[in-house]
Amino acid sequence: MKNCIGKCPGLGIVLVGQRHDSHTFIRLKLRACHEVGIATFLKQLPEDCSQDEVYHVVSKLNDDPDVHGVIVQLPLPRHLNEDKVVEFVSPEKDVDGLHPLNIGMLAMGRDPFFIPCAPKACIELLLRQGIEITGSRVVVLGKSKISGLPISLLLQSHLATVSTLHAFTDNPEHVTRQADIVVSDVGNPNVVRGHWLKPGAIVIDMGATQVKDSSRQCGFRITGDVCYEEANKVVSAITPVPGGAGPVTISMLLSNTLESAKRAFRFG
Amino acid sequence: MKNCIGKCPGLGIVLVGQRHDSHTFIRLKLRACHEVGIATFLKQLPEDCSQDEVYHVVSKLNDDPDVHGVIVQLPLPRHLNEDKVVEFVSPEKDVDGLHPLNIGMLAMGRDPFFIPCAPKACIELLLRQGIEITGSRVVVLGKSKISGLPISLLLQSHLATVSTLHAFTDNPEHVTRQADIVVSDVGNPNVVRGHWLKPGAIVIDMGATQVKDSSRQCGFRITGDVCYEEANKVVSAITPVPGGAGPVTISMLLSNTLESAKRAFRFG
Numbered sequence: 312m313k314n315c316i317g318k319c320p321g322l323g324i325v326l327v328g329q330r331h332d333s334h335t336f337i338r339l340k341l342r343a344c345h346e347v348g349i350a351t352f353l354k355q356l357p358e359d360c361s362q363d364e365v366y367h368v369v370s371k372l373n374d375d376p377d378v379h380g381v382i383v384q385l386p387l388p389r390h391l392n393e394d395k396v397v398e399f400v401s402p403e404k405d406v407d408g409l410h411p412l413n414i415g416m417l418a419m420g421r422d423p424f425f426i427p428c429a430p431k432a433c434i435e436l437l438l439r440q441g442i443e444i445t446g447s448r449v450v451v452l453g454k455s456k457i458s459g460l461p462i463s464l465l466l467q468s469h470l471a472t473v474s475t476l477h478a479f480t481d482n483p484e485h486v487t488r489q490a491d492i493v494v495s496d497v498g499n500p501n502v503v504r505g506h507w508l509k510p511g512a513i514v515i516d517m518g519a520t521q522v523k524d525s526s527r528q529c530g531f532r533i534t535g536d537v538c539y540e541e542a543n544k545v546v547s548a549i550t551p552v553p554g555g556a557g558p559v560t561i562s563m564l565l566s567n568t569l570e571s572a573k574r575a576f577r578f579g
Numbered sequence: 580m581k582n583c584i585g586k587c588p589g590l591g592i593v594l595v596g597q598r599h600d601s602h603t604f605i606r607l608k609l610r611a612c613h614e615v616g617i618a619t620f621l622k623q624l625p626e627d628c629s630q631d632e633v634y635h636v637v638s639k640l641n642d643d644p645d646v647h648g649v650i651v652q653l654p655l656p657r658h659l660n661e662d663k664v665v666e667f668v669s670p671e672k673d674v675d676g677l678h679p680l681n682i683g684m685l686a687m688g689r690d691p692f693f694i695p696c697a698p699k700a701c702i703e704l705l706l707r708q709g710i711e712i713t714g715s716r717v718v719v720l721g722k723s724k725i726s727g728l729p730i731s732l733l734l735q736s737h738l739a740t741v742s743t744l745h746a747f748t749d750n751p752e753h754v755t756r757q758a759d760i761v762v763s764d765v766g767n768p769n770v771v772r773g774h775w776l777k778p779g780a781i782v783i784d785m786g787a788t789q790v791k792d793s794s795r796q797c798g799f800r801i802t803g804d805v806c807y808e809e810a811n812k813v814v815s816a817i818t819p820v821p822g823g824a825g826p827v828t829i830s831m832l833l834s835n836t837l838e839s840a841k842r843a844f845r846f847g
Binding site for chain 1 (some may be wrong): 743
């Protein structure tokens with residue numbers, strides 16, 4: 312890609328430590344970038360690096376004119392202040408859309424620099440299927456900063472009636488059964504059963520948990536939050552795991568990076 | 580208050596135009612500040628002022644070390660870009676808590692510089708009544724940037740299960756009837772009827788609409804969103820309008836200003 316640098320979109324990626332799932336996600340993101348011609352700048356730091364070392368790497372990517380998007384693969388090791396690192400990414404290059412300023416704009420129904428990839432993927436999936444969002448009853452299971460929370464915010468700004476459920480919700484199946492659209496981001500394999508769902512509902516499964524599977528060479532498989540076999544008998548559409556919302560989420564990262572590069576080329 | 584300046588908390592207030600309700604709100608805020616010993620710096624601008632004139636006034640308040648909080652009374656005249664003005668207030672002095680950065684922090688369950696006054700009032704009312712928020716089912720009617728939206732966000736970060744309803748919600752009474760706590764921020768007098776409410780529910784009425792009343796000398800009265808007489812027979816607690824959530828919201832403005840002054844005195 313070297314000869315494209317400066318002429319093609321560039322994505323800076325910060326990867327700290329040795330988490331297996333983080334390395335898998337980064338490998339998928341790198342492959343996707345290479346497929347579409349986005350230059351990548353991978354910065355790896357050891358598990359025991361300091362907060363300042365992470366700031367230093369992010370800062371260099373923030374300042375690099377060849378880099379149009381900067382992402383920090385989460386979660387970070389526990390000794391690091393993840394919130395502060397996310398806040399350190401320049402909002403104008405925050406293609407993950409997780410900077411508080413971008414989340415705030417999203418919440419307020421204003422145009423953030425970037426919409427986070429998971430909610431953007433949800434909307435894309437719904438719109439491409441021609442599903443009416445305005446006025447629909449949506450249940451979002453989970454309120455993670457990366458996924459559940461911004462999904463609730465984005466669907467709400469698209470005029471859905473959103474209920475956000477979480478670990479402290481009593482009887483979640485009761486509320487879920489009223490929803491036209493269910494988005495699950497719990498990270499608990501098969502927690503959403505068939506009888507939780509209204510007949511004809513639309514289900515987007517954002518869960519992706521590694522579960523042991525001795526029948527596989529790698530020793531595990533990726534499983535979603537929704538019990539697919541049960542749900543599939545009830546709903547009108549459902550995203551599988553793997554191969555559903557995940558790849559679309561990665562596409563949205565590419566889309567955000569491209570958007571940022573276009574802005575830079577236009578104004579740079 | 581002059582002799583206190585520099586030693587007491589200071590609130591800068593920007594008031595544009597001649598809206599009757601805005602002037603009423605500002606009068607109440609000024610009176611409350613004077614009662615508790617907060618210095619006020621009221622900057623009035625004419626209805627036809629320019630965006631730059633507003634920026635100029637806000638900027639001077641942002642830079643004034645005697646001013647610890649800056650609020651811009653909303654709504655602004657239509658020719659002004661309200662979002663940009665709100666964003667121009669320094670997040671560290673944004674005692675209304677409406678800057679996107681503060682809203683973003685609130686959404687993410689992190690500590691914003693300030694929690695907006697209306698949601699802070701809701702929480703205060705609930706906590707002082709000893710009402711359990713964690714795990715409760717909450718319906719917030721309305722998703723305004725000033726009130727409904729941040730109320731949903733704050734209650735969610737307090738681990739309530741929140742459903743946010745709005746003009747596009749079909750059959751809002753059905754969802755509302757399931758709620759343990761109902762917060763209404765619609766601005767439509769008496770829209771929430773008694774049969775919308777679950778017996779024993781808690782109701783916080785944030786609505787405050789002027790309706791004509793020829794029996795009053797001023798020609799109007801302030802009416803809430805909830806039909807008080809009907810609701811009062813059903814619920815276990817309800818805030819009246821006027822005299823309910825409104826004064827508590829103003830108290831929260833005082834509380835935020837004091838908090839900001841303490842911070843400034845500590846670090847200044």
